[in-house]
């Protein structure tokens with residue numbers, strides 16, 4: 001029997017006991033004063049994490065619902081948008097948009113490669129009539145463990161005379177990696193509860209700029225549940241148009257308090273250090289990283305499966321003997337890579353546990369590695 005389970009998939013993440021306790025709070029009236037205070041507290045805290053003065057909207061939904069909401073609120077059938085496609089989640093945006101009859105111009109990247117601002121700039125420059133309504137891309141593509149440089153994309157778009165909105169999927173990056181919604185000129189940022197916020201799944205959170213609200217007025221796609229204006233109006237009264245996931249909001253309040261106590265910049269630094277230690281341990285063990293060099297994620301490390309080792313056997317040993325749960329490759333990467341999530345509640349000793357368990361499991365499966373290599377690399381990272 002193992003004492004703890006280490007849920008090191010790239011979300012949902014481990015939920016700290018402080019948050020777990022709040023999830024057992026008795027329910028309250030979602031049209032009453034207590035709820036109003038709760039929502040006000042959450043919105044205030046979220047603005048600090050998004051680093052924005054823009055409106056914050058909440059939806060009872062997973063991250064994908066948040067992505068779909070961004071499509072139906074800003075566009076009309078036949079509108080042109082640019083979508084960077086570089087993994088399951090970025091390609092999902094393009095799938096959703098196409099389902100609604102939006103005309104998607106894809107900037108395709110190999111999975112594992114980050115996009116450069118210049119690649120998007122080239123597409124916008126060709127759009128002489130300025131018909132493109134938005135550029136959509138993820139900050140962190142969870143499929144492959146790469147990070148796009150949103151700051152440089154935002155800078156390029158601010159400096160260009162193109163009016164397209166910048167829509168960022170920050171589901172697996174917010175509250176983990178540096179994100180400056182307003183400074184970087186992000187118009188719409190979408191995130192979800194089950195990653196950096198250390199909560200169960202079920203809540204999506206979206207920041208919407210004034211520029212984006214203008215485009216909302218032109219949008220003709222049908223919407224009711226996802227209607228941003230209806231949600232904004234109700235949130236101005238500290239309510240939601242429908243029954244909100246009150247329990248998750250209790251958790252969110254606690255999560256925001258935890259983030260505030262640590263300080264968001266320290267949260268970013270901690271994630272960067274945990275990611276560095278994870279990568280260093282993997283490399284020291286002779287494993288190869290999947291992500292493009294220099295664009296590796298601070299929240300998920302994707303590693304090639306070593307020759308001759310089957311993911312299922314490896315992950316079974318990890319779970320049954322050590323209580324460590326990791327993610328596999330998605331779609332075309334199934335069996336080819338494994339993914340270690342290190343986001344949210346992740347601290348120094350967790351990295352030893354996870355990388356040590358990975359080393360032992362690989363060793364047991366015949367992988368050639370000197371025992372102790374992972375922990376040495378982790379210690380050396382932390383003592384630097």
Ligand SMILES: Cc1ncc(COP(=O)(O)O)c(C=O)c1O
Pocket residue numbers: 010011062063064065089138140141142143169170171172192201
């Ligand atoms: C970057 C990114 N976007 C979107 C999603 C979809 O979120 P959900 O699974 O909550 O619908 C995920 C999920 O892992 C993600 O990592």
